[in-house]
Amino acid sequence: MMERVAILGTGLLGTSVGLALRAAGFKGSIVGWNRSRSQAETALSMGAIDSIGHDAIETAKASQVVLLAIPIFATLDLMEQLAPILGPDHLLTDVGSTKGQITEAAGRLFNTPGRAAFLPGHPMAGKERGGAEMADANLFHGAVWLFSDNPAWKRSPQSAALASSWREWVVRMGARTNDLGPQRHDELVAWVSHLPQFTATALSALLENEVGEAPELRDVGGRALREMTRLGASPWSMWRDIAHTNTDAIAAALEALEQRLAHIRENLRTPELRDEFEKANRFRRE
Incomplete structure (x- = not known):
């Protein structure tokens, strides 16, 4: 059961996810982290997160589900850092707009015995301007949330359950899900x-x-x-x-x-x- 979520990147999408989770009835804890503390403080003031993490790695370690809501190259960098630290009771997912390099890294760094799981994702939702102040709890209503999962990936029972739970919460946030290969x-x-x-x-x-x-x-x-x-x-x-x-x-x-x-x-x-x-x-x- 998903009870602790970390949102690494409290811009438009990350903050909108926090707001959407609350609007959908999520009662667990949501911790946010952002390179710009002012963006995290905005997300906190809006009620999208419960607290601000001071370090991305430690924030991720203390969670069950880690959402990487940051640019693609920053996502790839954090994947490298988190891979040897997180374990089979963690799930990482992302909102990146391209999936080729992220899915390759997911297969190389995660989804193996003893490692955390990674579920590549991409909500087809957004605005022309970013920032936490533009976040909207209804941003994902009617949108398609794409996943690039791979049935060959080996996941622990804990992380597999978290992946299933995350998919369910995406639907509760108002989105429709679809699976597509990265290419x-x-x-x-x-x-x-x-x-x-x-x-x-x-x-x-x-x-x-x-x-x-x-x-x-x-x-x-x-x-x-x-x-x-x-x-x-x-x-x-x-x-x-x-x-x-x-x-x-x-x-x-x-x-x-x-x-x-x-x-x-x-x-x-x-x-x-x-x-x-x-x-x-x-x-x-x-």
Whole structure:
């Protein structure tokens, strides 16, 4: 039974998990840790955590379930540090947006006799701006929470029970769960998450160059401009690790979009443009 949770990283997702667990009726203890103590203090003031851990390693050791809600490279670093310290009565999980490197490390460092278990996870939820102050107990309602589990991993009965319990709490937080292998996961999120982000970034950067000196033109764009550039507010610090750990899949998606845009450019006065609109309409309807 899951009674002690440690959230390492009390930004948007980590703090939202704490709030969502409480809203779902979790009565156990939730300890939070963050490199920036002010973020941990914000999470504490919001009721997402019960106390602040002063050291990530010690906070993890005192828990049963450890949620790594930090950037991907920091997650990989902490996995290396925690592997020789935690035991078969611990479960680690994460919220990383790419799963290839994390799943490889999970198989190498965890999920073996005498070691803690690791359950790679990724909630398809978020906002364009991060930080504990943006957290929301309802962030995961209706969202899909992806797992990249591996049935070949050997887990202790204690950690297997914790993994099952964590999955149950994810559902209680309002999410739907789905299992995808790491390669398939990274291919899919490149299309449905990473491509929209980098498209919005490119469009926003282009508009900054073209109309940045004429702020009155922002109003001309109205709702269309706001919707298309909303993700342009996302910080580089959040997306650097994603770009580094899913480079090939993102590059392939961007190349496909470049070709599609070229096709539209070349057919602005032909029936091919109508076909593109019809395909786009079908996608939105479905």
